[in-house]
Amino acid sequence: MTQSQTKRPFSTLRHWLDSESASGIVLMITAALALIVANSPLSATYFQVLESKLGPMSVLHWINDALMAVFFLLVGLEIKREFLDGQLASWSNRALPGIAAAGGVIVPALVFAGFNWSNPETIRGWAIPSATDIAFALGVLSLLGPRVPTSLKVFLATLAILDDLAAVAIIAVFYTADIATLYLAGAAGIFALMFILNKMGIMRLTPYLILGAVLWYFVLRSGVHATVAGVLTALTIPIKPALGRPDDMSSPLHTLEHALAKWVGFVIVPIFGFANAGVSFAGMSPSILGDSLTLGIALGLFVGKQFGVFGAAWIAIRAGIATKPMGASWTQLYGVALLCGIGFTMSLFIGLLSFDNDLLHSETKIGVLLGSLLSAVCGWALLRISTRNRAVK
Structure with a gap:
């Protein structure tokens, strides 16, 4: 392997982390x-x-059904690339973030359920605090500069990718409306055609993107949430170029991911955030902060995430199943677990799918904002204290 080939994955990852932070x-x-x-x-x-x-x-x-389908397309591309050509390509690399991500999905859901178990309407939102916003979390981490070990940034990014994978599966399985069989069959047929194109070695992006748009329409009409079409489309985009080098940056997957990254990060996600984070406090009683839905989401993110992620990681490391990120202390690992409680984009999105009631939407937004803010401030403060007077490269 040449020196340039050795440097490429690290420079690509560094560039990706930087863009996510920004x-x-x-x-x-x-x-x-x-x-x-x-x-x-x-x-x-x-x-x-x-x-x-x-x-x-x-x-x-x-915004929520079409633009966010593009967001999920990028998420799908990142997941596929990481599993085939990145930090998740080997089981040893998947162990720690995978186990931590599982804890970070299960424990927040249990915390939420503890507050909402007796309410059949709000319990539908059990998955809201289970998501981590990768861009938001890395943005907070970037404020600490070089004091944070790169291994922790990689751990957080990898965990968040697996977290996104879990969120996609949850949306597809638990947040699907009544099924329109004919449209679902049409979506399955389009997806099968895209899969065949992949197996035939078709490397042009245009056929996949055209069929992906048709797939989006069929999925939208089928009752399954339309954003799932973005992930399905990503799974069919070829990563191996004609010469068979899976790490070639000219592959269709890398090309599309590079083309979408800035648009999604700096246009689509901010538009989604602006459209969905706005909640009017006019006429709203302070008692809303004590409602079971608000508390379940806020504490699910702030308490459930930190204990779920750190607890699962601690058990895995102590049991010898995984190793602690290189150059990182236990305090720093706990600080990153706190940042995993920033659940902004995906949490708000799952909240929109969970309820039709405007009041519940407002409570969801307040819970997500409160839990994410607490996680961001406490995570940043702990990492700031633990890395004081240190400059880790």
């Missing part, structure tokens, strides 16, 4: 702006524009 900071600003606008004289206009019709759907539905 987009996370943009997302923080956008979320804050949404809250300001929703509680300003522009509030009525803000909500009116989101609910206005644009063809067959409202502006908000276009």
Whole structure:
């Protein structure tokens, strides 16, 4: 292996982490702006524009069903690349983030269920605190600069990718409406055709993207959430170029991922954040903070995530199943577990799928914002203290 081939994965990962961090900071600003606008004289206009019709759907539905399908396409591409050509390509690399991600999905759901078990309406939101926002979390981590070991950044990014995979599976299985069999069969046929194109070695992106758009329509009409089409499309995009080098950056998957990354990170996700983070506090009683839904989400993210991620990682490391990230202390690992409680984008998205009630949507947003804010501030503070006077490269 040449020196340039050795350096390529590390330089690619570094570039990817940097772009995620930058987009996370943009997302923080956008979320804050949404809250300001929703509680300003522009509030009525803000909500009116989101609910206005644009063809067959409202502006908000276009954002959540169409633009977010592109977001999920990128998520699917990242997951596939990491499993075939990245940090998740070997079982040894998957062990620690995989076990930690499992703990970070299960424990927050249990915390949420503890507050909402007796309420058949709110219990549908059990998966809301189980998601980690990779861009937001890496954005907070980037504020600490070189004091944080690179191994911890890789651990957080890998865990969040697996977390996204779990969230996609949860959405597909648990948040599907009534099924329209004919459209579902059509979606299956389109997906099968895309799979055949992949096996035939078709390397042009155009056929996959055209069929992906058709797949999105069939999935939308089938009752399965339309964003699942983005992940299914990603699974069919070839990663191996014609010469058979899976690490060649000219493969269709790498090309599409590179083309989408900036648009998703700096346009689509901020638009989603701006459209969905805005909650008006006008006429809202402070007692909403004590409601079971708000508490279940906030504490699921802040308490459930940190104990789920760190507890599972601690057990795996102590049992010899996995190794601690190189150069990282237990305190730093715990700080990263705290950051995993930032569940902004995916948590808000699952919340939208869980409820049809405006009040429950508002409680969901407050719970997500509160839990994510606590996780971000406490995680940053702990990592700041633990890395003081250290400059780890």
